[in-house]
Amino acid sequence: MxxxxxxxxxxxxxxxxxxxxxxxxxxxxxxxxxxxxxxxxxxxxxxxxxxxxxxxxxxxxxxxxxxxxxxxxxxxxxxxxxxxxxxxxxxxxxVPAVKPAAATAGPFAVWATPATTGSPYQRRLIEEFAHGVPAVEVPCHGLAEAVERADEAAVTAAVKAAAALTPQETAAVVLGCTHYELVSARIRDHIREATGRAVTLFGSxxxxxxxxxxxxxxxxxxxxxxxxxxxxxxxxxxxxxxxxxxxxxxxxxxxxxxxxx
Known part of the structure; x- marks a missing residue:
């Protein structure tokens, strides 16, 4: 195989x-x-x-x-x-894990590259599966590139910037770029620091x-x-x-x- x-x-x-x-x-x-x-x-x-x-x-x-x-x-x-x-x-x-995130029935955010954030494709996914659950799109400037280089300082800066854009009531975050899954622990920690609460991460x-x-x-x-x-x-x-x-x-x-x- x-x-x-x-x-x-x-x-x-x-x-x-x-x-x-x-x-x-x-x-x-x-x-x-x-x-x-x-x-x-x-x-x-x-x-x-x-x-x-x-x-x-x-x-x-x-x-x-x-x-x-x-x-x-x-x-x-x-x-x-x-x-x-x-x-x-x-x-x-x-496909970004919007459907299982929405199924939690709590407010969720979709972290994605700036090019994907706000795209018709991502908006359709949210409209199809959110069913009224509050959802926000968060652009992650430079995060994929920082992950690619394994640049710790740049990863931390990009994650902190995205976490600051994530609403405090967020209960779940969809990792809308496959690079982000490699730093999921850091994402979880910085979101907790920014919002004051633990969140569930959904990767693909x-x-x-x-x-x-x-x-x-x-x-x-x-x-x-x-x-x-x-x-x-x-x-x-x-x-x-x-x-x-x-x-x-x-x-x-x-x-x-x-x-x-």
Whole structure:
């Protein structure tokens, strides 16, 4: 079993780690576009072209499924990716976890990139699932880029700025960019500091991983013997897992025992 994941950068680590936990025996192929990251400010045409480039590099490894582990690419490039690879290879997109957050019936916020915040796509998600539950969109300036660089100071500054924009009555926060899941503990701490209350965070990694396994008819088997392989591509070429990835628990977990930042 081989599953490929594509993203502009390290945001795919969260879904990759979730897949590794669910199926330790699965081979994973991670394909990124550091030369084009971030994708958010780009046009639909540019995002689609770059996502296709990442996907084609991964597809050469003959995966059983292709996960688009990026909210931006899922919005703009999913139709083109499915047109090229399905039905031979199922393509699984990433959707912000607005629905489960709204189901808590408490006020919630959606943290997303500035390009996604206020977009028709995100507004439709909120309108479809919020059902009157108070919701606010919070732009997270520079957070994805800071996470990509593993720049601790920049991450802290971006998280504090977004937390300051989050209403005090917020009960849940949707992490609307896959990069944000890598710093979820810091997000939770800074929101508690800013609002004076604990909040529930909703990411998409676990749901995306589970959907990928469903699409290929392979149930989760966390006790499966063996350890699947890991291949990493950057700008369409084989590469080592970036050092910045080892700043995060997900990256160290994927790299295996002995991995250090």
């Amino acid at each position: 081989r599953i490929a994941l594509v993203d502009s950068g390290l945001g795919l680590l969260a879904a990759s780690a979730a897949l590794r936990r669910m199926r330790p025996d699965a081979d994973l192929v991670l394909s990124t576009d550091p030369g084009g990251m971030p994708w958010g400010p780009r046009s639909t045409e540019s995002i689609t072209a770059r996502a296709l480039g990442c996907a084609r590099a991964a597809a050469a490894e003959e995966p059983d499924a292709l996960v688009v582990a990026c909210n931006t690419a899922s919005v703009h490039a999913l139709p083109a990716l499915r047109a090229e690879f399905e039905p031979a290879v199922p393509v699984i997109g990433t 990694a676990e749901a995306v991983a589970a959907q990928a396994l469903r699409r290929i008819g392979r149930p989760a088997a966390p006790d499966a013997p063996g350890r699947g392989g890991l291949r990493f591509f950057a700008d369409g070429r084989p590469a080592e897992l970036p050092r910045a990835a080892l700043a995060y628990a997900e990256g160290r977990f994927l790299r295996g025992p002995g991995a250090t930042p």
